[in-house]
Each structure stands twice: as C-alpha cells, then as structure tokens.
Amino acid sequence: MGEPRVTGLRSAEFAVPDLAAAQRFYEDCWGLETVADTAGAVFLRGTGAEHHILVLRPGAERRLLRVNLAADDKGTVDALHDRAAGLGASVDPPAEIDEPGGGYGFIFRDLDGREYMVSAGLAEPEAQPPTIDRPVKLSHVVQNSPQRQAQSAQFIDLLGFKLSDRTGYMDFVRCSSDHHAIAITTIDAPTLNHCAFEVPNHDALMRASGRMKRAGHPVEWGVGRHGPGNNIFAYFIDPTGYVIEYTAEVEQVDDSYRTGMPEDWERPPEFHGDSWGFAAPASERFREATRG
Ligand SMILES: [Fe+2]
Incomplete structure (x- = not known):
C-alpha cells in the first residue's frame, strides 16, 4: 500500500434557514433527489453512486458546515487521521457515522477552522443512468x-x-x-x-x-x-x-x-x-x- 490519501469528494453540507424551501429548490430546480429526510436534516443524491452529495441542515444563516471527502477503506481513514494528528492538525478521533449512509470517518479542521470529514464504508446506491439535465x-x-x-x-x-x-x-x-x-x-x-x-x-x-x-x-x-x-x-x-x-x-x-x-x-x-x-x-x- 502506498501513502494513505483521500480519493474523492463526497458531499457538502449547507446550513439553511428554511429547510423545506431549500429542499424544494434542490429537488425541483437543481435536479437532486432526496434519499433521507430524518432528524431535521435532508440528504440529497445525484445520479452517481455516492449515497448523497448535498446535506441541508437547519441554521440561522448561510454557512458551509462541512465538506465530506472519501478514502478507500477504514484502514486508510485511520492512517490519514494518524498522519494529520501527527503533523499537528486539529482532528477528532475516527468513529462510526450515525447518519444516513453510515460509514466511518474522522473530522479535521483546516487552518481557518473549517470542518472536513474523511470517510469510508458509506452505503453505495447503484448509480442511475445519466440524465440529460441532472447533476451526477x-x-x-x-x-x-x-x-x-x-x-x-x-x-x-x-x-x-x-x-x-x-x-x-x-x-x-x-x-x-x-x-x-x-x-x-x-x-x-x-x-x-x-x-x-x-x-x-x-x-x-x-x-x-x-x-x-x-x-x-x-x-x-x-x-x-x-x-x-x-x-x-x-x-x-x-x-x-x-x-x-x-x-x-x-x-x-x-x-x-x-x-x-x-x-x-x-x-x-x-x-x-x-x-x-x-x-x-x-x-x-x-x-x-x-x-x-
Ligand atoms: Fe467552480
């Protein structure tokens, strides 16, 4: 195995003041599909195999809450965590993800304090055939x-x-x-x-x-x-x-x-x-x- 590394971008998480209106917009206008609507958050997918590519959570004002990144497997998640921690980054310990799609990941914060999660083992729905007008x-x-x-x-x-x-x-x-x-x-x-x-x-x-x-x-x-x-x-x-x-x-x-x-x-x-x-x-x- 080579150096552990992130292998993809999974999803972004937005705070929205009006959850229902934001969900309607991302379904009807932007072209995503809701896969889970639980515990006050909405998870939307594209036509690709990623479980969800956008999460909407209630929040008073516009703010990117998190960016989710992919690693190949749990061992890589652990290895990336250890390397980031060893180099002095602000990280949380890896843990199971108790949210739709599941998986295992850790949070790290960039130099400006923004959150990213590196995760593996999420549920992978079958990719849908690409459409003529919807995000993948x-x-x-x-x-x-x-x-x-x-x-x-x-x-x-x-x-x-x-x-x-x-x-x-x-x-x-x-x-x-x-x-x-x-x-x-x-x-x-x-x-x-x-x-x-x-x-x-x-x-x-x-x-x-x-x-x-x-x-x-x-x-x-x-x-x-x-x-x-x-x-x-x-x-x-x-x-x-x-x-x-x-x-x-x-x-x-x-x-x-x-x-x-x-x-x-x-x-x-x-x-x-x-x-x-x-x-x-x-x-x-x-x-x-x-x-x-
Ligand atoms: Fe761009």
Missing part, C-alpha cells in the same frame, strides 16, 4: 482563505492531494483524475466561495441552466469555459444565497500533468475569465455572494 456528483468546492498557499499545502501534506494549478489568486488541488476537487482563493474572510455539481456534458449543462432560468434563477456568470480544469461553467445563486455551479467536461489528469503557475494563466481581461471570450462579466450579486 459534487465536482468541486472553492473556499476563500486569507492563507491560500498554507491551506493548499495542508491538503497536500495531510491528505495526499496534488497541486494541479496555481493562478494569481487561486490554488487548485486534486485527489482523483478530476483536475481539482478543492480550490482555495485569496479572499480575506474564511468563507465558502462556491460549490460545483457535475452534469454529464455541455448539452446537459445548457438544459439544466435553462430549467434554472425558467424557474427565476438567472445565470450569474457564464456560460463559459474555465482556464485551469478546462471545465464548462454556469453559476447561479440559490434561495439562501449560496453560489452553485453546473459544470461539465472537467479535465482528466494523471501524474504526468504539469502544474501550472500564475504566468501560465494570464488571460486578457476582456475575456472575463472565460477561455471562449463569450461570457459577460459576472454579476455584482455573484461577486458579493462569492465573498461569503
């Missing part, structure tokens, strides 16, 4: 941090992530063949920037975006194609104020990938962060909401 899985989470490079170093040193690219304001780290699972952007407050959900392809992204638009949720930035990761994007704001993204065609990479640095990613400002040069500038609402 959680694709990436972007965190704001005043200490970007120290944060990405922690993911690399403690959890076995790799640095895929570093731009002038963002570090992209990966734990699978997806170009990035986590990105950290330089913004003073340690808040959530956005969460991205993968849809099967460009056509699905357009259809899902059309559904959102017709339901009164306009595209706040996009449709466009990112530089690092080369993924297509369309960004929205949910009823609580979370920034959420449909994404597709994220670049698949392996150890031969050459890590890009800021000088590799300089682009003309009139492209507005879109490799196609098609997208209009992001909305002011989007800029405000991504600051958390």
Whole structure:
C-alpha cells in the first residue's frame, strides 16, 4: 500500500434557514433527489453512486458546515487521521457515522477552522443512468482563505492531494483524475466561495441552466469555459444565497500533468475569465455572494 490519501469528494453540507424551501429548490430546480429526510436534516443524491452529495441542515444563516471527502477503506481513514494528528492538525478521533449512509470517518479542521470529514464504508446506491439535465456528483468546492498557499499545502501534506494549478489568486488541488476537487482563493474572510455539481456534458449543462432560468434563477456568470480544469461553467445563486455551479467536461489528469503557475494563466481581461471570450462579466450579486 502506498501513502494513505483521500480519493474523492463526497458531499457538502449547507446550513439553511428554511429547510423545506431549500429542499424544494434542490429537488425541483437543481435536479437532486432526496434519499433521507430524518432528524431535521435532508440528504440529497445525484445520479452517481455516492449515497448523497448535498446535506441541508437547519441554521440561522448561510454557512458551509462541512465538506465530506472519501478514502478507500477504514484502514486508510485511520492512517490519514494518524498522519494529520501527527503533523499537528486539529482532528477528532475516527468513529462510526450515525447518519444516513453510515460509514466511518474522522473530522479535521483546516487552518481557518473549517470542518472536513474523511470517510469510508458509506452505503453505495447503484448509480442511475445519466440524465440529460441532472447533476451526477459534487465536482468541486472553492473556499476563500486569507492563507491560500498554507491551506493548499495542508491538503497536500495531510491528505495526499496534488497541486494541479496555481493562478494569481487561486490554488487548485486534486485527489482523483478530476483536475481539482478543492480550490482555495485569496479572499480575506474564511468563507465558502462556491460549490460545483457535475452534469454529464455541455448539452446537459445548457438544459439544466435553462430549467434554472425558467424557474427565476438567472445565470450569474457564464456560460463559459474555465482556464485551469478546462471545465464548462454556469453559476447561479440559490434561495439562501449560496453560489452553485453546473459544470461539465472537467479535465482528466494523471501524474504526468504539469502544474501550472500564475504566468501560465494570464488571460486578457476582456475575456472575463472565460477561455471562449463569450461570457459577460459576472454579476455584482455573484461577486458579493462569492465573498461569503
Ligand atoms: Fe467552480
């Protein structure tokens, strides 16, 4: 066995002031399906084999409560815990997870105090056939941090992530063949920037975006194609104020990938962060909401 490492992104957990309204939005507009609605929390799945990809919990205000990461087995969970603890990270002991999907995991807190859980052994429902307009899985989470490079170093040193690219304001780290699972952007407050959900392809992204638009949720930035990761994007704001993204065609990479640095990613400002040069500038609402 090689070095223990995280192998995937499972789910994000949002605090929402109106649980019923948030559940309705994520089912009817965003395209997820409720798998468990127990003990005051709602667990929603995509069409992939992950038990759930989003958890909604009651809370007075918008706050990312946790990001859940995957490890291959219980032994790897224990090994990752021991390594993180040994390197001085803030961690809780591994334990059985008494929630829908079950499993075994430990919590660690990043340098800004945000919670992540590394888990294994969750129930794995059969993947559904991909649809033309629904998310398959959680694709990436972007965190704001005043200490970007120290944060990405922690993911690399403690959890076995790799640095895929570093731009002038963002570090992209990966734990699978997806170009990035986590990105950290330089913004003073340690808040959530956005969460991205993968849809099967460009056509699905357009259809899902059309559904959102017709339901009164306009595209706040996009449709466009990112530089690092080369993924297509369309960004929205949910009823609580979370920034959420449909994404597709994220670049698949392996150890031969050459890590890009800021000088590799300089682009003309009139492209507005879109490799196609098609997208209009992001909305002011989007800029405000991504600051958390
Ligand atoms: Fe994104």
